[in-house]
Amino acid sequence: xxxxxxxxxxxxxxxxxxxxxxxxxxxxxxxxxxxxxxxxxxxxxxxxxxxxxxxxxxxxxxxxxxxxxxxxxxxxxxxxxxxxxxxxxxxxxxxxxxxxxxxxxxxxxxxxxxxxxxxxxxxxxxxxxxxxxxxxxxxxxxxxxxxxxxxxxxxxxxxxxxxxxxxxxxxxxxxxxxxxxxxxxxxxxxxxxxxxx
Amino acid sequence: xxxxxxxxxxxxxxxxxxxxxxxxxxxxxxxxxxxxxxxxxxxxxxxxxxxxxxxxxxxxxxxxxxxxxxxxxxxxxxxxxxxxxxxxxxxxxxxxxxxxxxxxxxxxxxxxxxxxxxxxxxxxxxxxxxxxxxxxxxxxxxxxxxxxxxxxxxxxxxxx
Numbered sequence: 001x002x003x004x005x006x007x008x009x010x011x012x013x014x015x016x017x018x019x020x021x022x023x024x025x026x027x028x029x030x031x032x033x034x035x036x037x038x039x040x041x042x043x044x045x046x047x048x049x050x051x052x053x054x055x056x057x058x059x060x061x062x063x064x065x066x067x068x069x070x071x072x073x074x075x076x077x078x079x080x081x082x083x084x085x086x087x088x089x090x091x092x093x094x095x096x097x098x099x100x101x102x103x104x105x106x107x108x109x110x111x112x113x114x115x116x117x118x119x120x121x122x123x124x125x126x127x128x129x130x131x132x133x134x135x136x137x138x139x140x141x142x143x144x145x146x147x148x149x150x151x152x153x154x155x156x157x158x159x160x161x162x163x164x165x166x167x168x169x170x171x172x173x174x175x176x177x178x179x180x181x182x183x184x185x186x187x188x189x190x191x192x193x194x195x196x197x
Numbered sequence: 198x199x200x201x202x203x204x205x206x207x208x209x210x211x212x213x214x215x216x217x218x219x220x221x222x223x224x225x226x227x228x229x230x231x232x233x234x235x236x237x238x239x240x241x242x243x244x245x246x247x248x249x250x251x252x253x254x255x256x257x258x259x260x261x262x263x264x265x266x267x268x269x270x271x272x273x274x275x276x277x278x279x280x281x282x283x284x285x286x287x288x289x290x291x292x293x294x295x296x297x298x299x300x301x302x303x304x305x306x307x308x309x310x311x312x313x314x315x316x317x318x319x320x321x322x323x324x325x326x327x328x329x330x331x332x333x334x335x336x337x338x339x340x341x342x343x344x345x346x347x348x349x350x351x352x353x354x355x356x357x
Contacts, residue, residue, distance in 0.1 A: 020277070022263065022266060022267070022270070023263075025262075025263065025266070026259050026260075026263060029258075029259040029262055029263075030259050033254045033258055033259065034253070034254065037251050037252060037253065037254055038251040040251075041251035041252055042246075042247075042251065047252050050251070050252050051252075051254070051255065051258065054254070054258070055258075055261065055262050055265060058262045059262065059265060059266060059269065062266055128241075129241055129242075129245050130245070131242075132238050132239070132241040132242035132245060133241075133242045133245035133246055134242070135238070135239065135242050136239050136241075136242025136243045136245070136246055137242070137246060139239065139242075140243075140246075151243075155240070155243040155244075155246075155247065156243065156246055156247040157247075158247065179208075180204075180205050180208060183208050183236065183239075184204070186239065187232065187235045187236060187239065190235060190239070191235070
């Protein structure tokens with residue numbers, strides 16, 4: 001049986017927080033914490049930082065909740081805060097350390113390269129998948145923060161173009177264009193690296 | 198269709214779903230075929246990454262956030278408190294202005310009660326009034342006969 005608290009719609013909890021009831025934020029936290037953790041982890045890729053960043057995101061959401069006007073879903077609004085927060089984090093991180101081609105493991109990449117050329121359509125074995133995973137992780141880490149954000153939302157978080165448009169406050173067509181550019185740049189980056197070797 | 202459009206289709210299409218037109222183009226265009234192979238590899242990697250479980254919120258995460266909120270909101274005055282403080286200051290300022298205005302209106306600045314006390318304690322001469330009339334003097338008054346000149350050596354004796 002549902003407790004009386006779970007019967008209260010989300011919008012009611014939001015209104016209560018907007019009126020200044022701090023305790024009413026707890027059910028919202030409980031409901032959305034998994035989504036925020038997943039998004040933060042996929043964007044930042046640092047397990048040790050996820051909780052701190054997620055806390056900061058929820059604190060920002062609490063402080064800004066009066067500006068929430070129920071036009072988008074609360075989840076989308078919260079994702080927007082999370083994406084912006086992680087974007088700033090990534091920008092700071094990328095300024096602090098530069099990524100170089102040698103960060104892609106030479107052996108792994110050579111193996112993938114060979115396999116990519118010889119593999120029949122759509123079939124990768126476990127070892128190849130693991131190497132492809134490492135390559136994708138490194139390429140994502142090297143991608144500019146804008147590209148990484150949109151790629152994570154589409155490829156890892158599995159959002160639709162419309163959902164991404166709502167989160168990033170862009171038009172769906174703009175999302176499609178940016179997504180294509182981000183994928184293209186990622187592949188060009190890999191190709192450049194192969195040519196330099 | 199241009200290569201760029203085919204590549205957009207490649208990104209959105211899994212191999213099994215590729216259209217006849219795309220397959221035909223891939224058979225003719227080496228660059229697009231390479232693009233398709235690379236994307237296939239990277240997408241496989243991205244799929245693997247998406248399957249990895251993200252860290253779960255640790256027990257008490259919500260409570261920790263609420264505690265942090267409590268601390269931070271205790272340190273900072275709330276919006277209501279700020280408004281209340283500002284309102285209180287406005288009321289005090291208005292009261293002060295009203296009192297000052299009442300004092301100005303009620304207390305007389307002149308009248309029979311208030312003589313010029315300073316004149317009694319320190320009687321002073323009435324100030325001289327000097328008329329600023331021009332003094333006209335006849336130029337002939339300055340035409341006095343000059344005194345005989347005394348030579349320098351006799352000047353001392355003359356004073357003795």
